[in-house]
Amino acid sequence: MSTTYVYIGTPYTSTTYYTEMPDSSSQGTPPSPYSPEMKVLGRFTTTNRLPANLSTPTSIAPAPEGANLMNDWQFNDGVIEYTKNNSNFTPLGTQGSPTISGATVTTDNLGNIVNYFFMMQSPQAPITVGQIFSSLQLSKIIWGNGEAIQYRATCIFPFPNGTCNASYVTAASPDDILISHNSTEAIWSSFDTLPDTGEAVSGTASTAIANIAANDGINGVPATLGSGANAIVAMQGTWPSGISLNADTGAVEVSQLVAPGSYVVEYQICDFKSPSACVTSSASLTIAPPTVTPPTVTSAPTPVPTLSECMLISLSALVAGIGLTGFLKRRSRY
Structure with a gap:
């Protein structure tokens, strides 16, 4: 039985967004192509439930960056979709901890996700210096509860696994948007x-x-x-x-x-x-199909042969004749 973990974020009704860092932040609804009603939706599957009682942040990313527990994934920020076929998770050590990768969780006693850090990038690695890419970050381990969406960023320097770092939204990449969204009510669910x-x-x-x-x-x-x-x-x-x-x-x-x-x-x-x-x-x-019960056939009784009226009269005469002959024979003896 496989397990599916589903993430439901909250609408982008109140965000901090940047069109040029570090001094161009704005509060409110995000700029186009994003809109306030959008939210992050995501899911991934595992062959079995995640191990229970993971109190230490544990990377579940595909090997060699993690325990290789994720079979498939699909996340969508409202504009960009990140899947196993078009994205990668950032590697271990790039978030200030040697145990945290772009797919890291802690769990409760039933294997449900408690704390987490996910950071995925598209297109798929390798992303080279100067290449345009997008990234999605979900966090409840480091940097508080929230989501960070970087749309059409420019790669500054690549990580060892081919993903990339883009620390700033710059005037050199005018289409670049960084959205920081505090999502304290985001929920993970799991299904078997x-x-x-x-x-x-x-x-x-x-x-x-x-x-x-x-x-x-x-x-x-x-x-x-x-x-x-x-x-x-x-x-x-x-x-x-x-x-x-x-x-x-x-x-x-x-x-x-x-x-x-x-x-x-x-x-x-x-x-x-x-x-x-x-x-x-x-x-x-x-x-x-419906069960068809054959009808019960009741056998009619065998009819007893009967004699017609004429035959009965003839038979009676014959019997009477036989009787009279016997009587005359008996009288002749005396």
Whole structure:
């Protein structure tokens, strides 16, 4: 079972931004192409949950900069998207600590992220001196809680792993923007999901799956719905007519009109305390043909042969004749 960690930032309604450092800072909403309603959204996957009780900041970045625990990642600052295919994390030692890389975390006793530092750059390394690049930083280990977005920076000098340092936004790079955003309410959520399976019979309304979230986990504990819920479920995409999801119980209901066959449906499961933090999972349904019971055949009784009226009269005459002959023979003896 893989684990997905999801980051939800807060809107850029109050930021400090720079169009030329060090003396050109401004307060308020960020300049174009950014806008106040934008926020940082991100996620990464691991083969298993992150180790529990990491009290010391630990690099989880791809080797050789970390423990190589991240399978994939996708972060978006509203304009630039950073993925495994177009970005790299900054290396160990570049943030003033030999243990902190651009993908560093501490965790609680369930393997949830507590403190963190992420710094990624795009395009993918190597970035050379003078090259234009962008970077995204998320922090709750060093430099307080917040995000730093550098858009179209100019590389001053490269780091050993091919990422780059761009300390200042300069007049030489007029498109360069540095946004500093205090994001104290940013939330990390974690999801452990497994595909579901269910069965039903066509022609009979039934519940194919009692609770679609029963084998899923939220933040290191089993997902629960209804009263005291820690999760929210909803249909993802278009489901076949006659198949529905009860969001309160997680039940997948199948009407009697659903034709026999195999169906795959997708559903979304979200963190109750951070409803924008969601992942998608699936369920496979097998709808069997209705069972046909052959009719019970009752054998009719074998009819007893009967004689017609004429035959009965003839038979009676014959019997009477035989009787009279016997009587006359007996009299002749006397």
